Amino acid sequence: MEKIVFHVDVNSAYLSWNAVWDLQHGKSLDLRTVPSIVGGDPESRHGIVLAKSIPSKKYGIKTGETLFSALMKCPELKIVPPRYSMYLKASDAMVEILREYSPLIERYSIDECFLDMSHIQRKDAVKVANELKDRIHEELGFTVNIGISTGKLLAKMASDFKKPNRVHTLYREEIEKKMWPLPVEDMFMVGPRTAEKLHKMNINTIGELARANPQFLHARFKKHGYMISCYARGIESSTVKNEGTIEMKGMGNSTTLPFDFTDRISCHNVMLSIGETLVPRLRDSRKLVKTVGIHIRYSDFSSFSIQRTLNFPSDSTSLLMATACSLFDEIWNEEPVRHLGISFSQLKEKDIEQLSLFKDGSAEKMKRMDQVIDMVRKNFGDDSLIRATFINSPVKAFSGGVVEKDYIFMNSHL
Incomplete structure (x- = not known):
């Protein structure tokens, strides 16, 4: 039986959950349709962008930048405070739906989960994923992307493809076409500093990273070099670990x-x-x-x-x-x-x-x-x-x- 893994990722989670909450409590503006962010009070030190709407991206607003910087880019930016207790409830509600599709769920973060879907066949995976995606939207009011593959790494990479509210596959035979043309900074575990060093080495895409000599990467990045070399070629073998089976430290x-x-x-x-x-x-x-x-x-x-x-x-x-x-x-x-x-x-x-x-x-x-x-x-x-x-x-x-x-x-x- 072929291993099938889903990676479910909430689109702009904090902002989507804020938007759904506001709409359910009588507000008419959907934050997801305008330049908006979840952050803090511009007058206080809680001045960091925690999440952003898709329309805000055209202004170059990035998660983690200061509110002052974001407002300089878009003075009409709508800013809403975080509601952490509500985020936990929204996440739990999503997991309740996921449990109807798989007994094996690994919570990767508050807005991401892996599902072991090996009980279905590959030919049915996209249909089931679309059904799951639509149910979350209809019942909970927010959208998700779902990535499908035979392992966690590629499923996660697939869920990061075009957003929002999409289902994407990334099987091993699709790596060269779908993943290798992407910029190297899109590779899981390639952070800004690593990406900058790779660019200086004339490695600009995931494909170029995959084709680079692993020994060459090890000489520059030590063990991390071997790891990103494997990931760029789609090599990883971890399994979906059931929620709660790993000790909380x-x-x-x-x-x-x-x-x-x-x-x-x-x-x-x-x-x-x-x-x-x-x-x-x-x-x-x-x-x-x-x-x-x-x-x-x-x-x-x-x-x-x-x-x-x-x-x-x-x-x-x-x-x-x-x-x-x-x-x-x-x-x-x-x-x-x-x-x-x-x-x-x-x-x-x-x-x-x-x-x-x-x-x-x-x-x-x-x-x-x-x-x-x-x-x-x-x-x-x-x-x-x-x-x-x-x-x-x-x-x-x-x-x-x-x-x-x-x-x-x-x-x-x-």
Whole structure:
């Protein structure tokens, strides 16, 4: 039986999800039809383009550039803030549909998934992919590209072909025609710096990279040279790993402050705000934390980190945020703070939690309180229940967003 792999990639994910949300809540403007981006407030330091609409591309707007730069290119640019909790719900809704098509799904990121479709034949793959693509559009309101091949690498490359709302194949016999004419920077794992070096070596297309001597590439890029040489020839053999079969190593969240914070209480509130976004995701994943870390970046861009291992793994918002605030007090030098982050590591399975006679007696009470808060927010929205400390505070009740560690990403070896 031939191996068939689908790579499902949401078109302009953050912006599409914002657009669908707005349309479902009574707005008439579809952000996908005008020059628009998901970013932050131009007046604050959240000034980076996170996602862009297709019409914005003609102005040369790029993901990752500053809002100031984007507005210089297109003064009429529509800017909307990110809604991270909504993105997670949209992603989960898409995965629910994908589960109807394959029992073997690997979540590559919040907006990309691999499906092992080896239970269908190649002649039926395009038809099934189109059906899946259309269902996502009709039921959820956003579009996806689907790449089809016999492996993950080529399926991912295929999904990056012409967008939006398309299905593309890239089988091994199609590599020379469909992939090799592309610019070398379109190759998976060829970043801007690598592409610049390749151009200086007169390697400008993926085909030229594929035909280059692997030993020559190794001499210039070491092991990375062998890897991109193999990828350019379509060589990789990884399998689709079922969602959740790879151990989650850690979780994290961070935020850049709207202005430099100079008082301890405000910084504590920021830590709690980050935790209000992060800890519920921890509970959703049914994990417990053994080690808590924090990261501080000051106004002069100097950075410091510290971590602490707990006596017992926990998923309690109160306990974990008390630990984070204690760590902050331990390393803060009273200089103005520009950026704060929290990380969780040494994650343990909640289902096999070790019981102890020495746990804090309030743990069960905090557990019940967290369960009620999670239930209310899930049913009525995050803003339905916020802590009193955020009332009339410059700190938002929920800070930070989706961090890549929360998902299983392909590494350089797929």
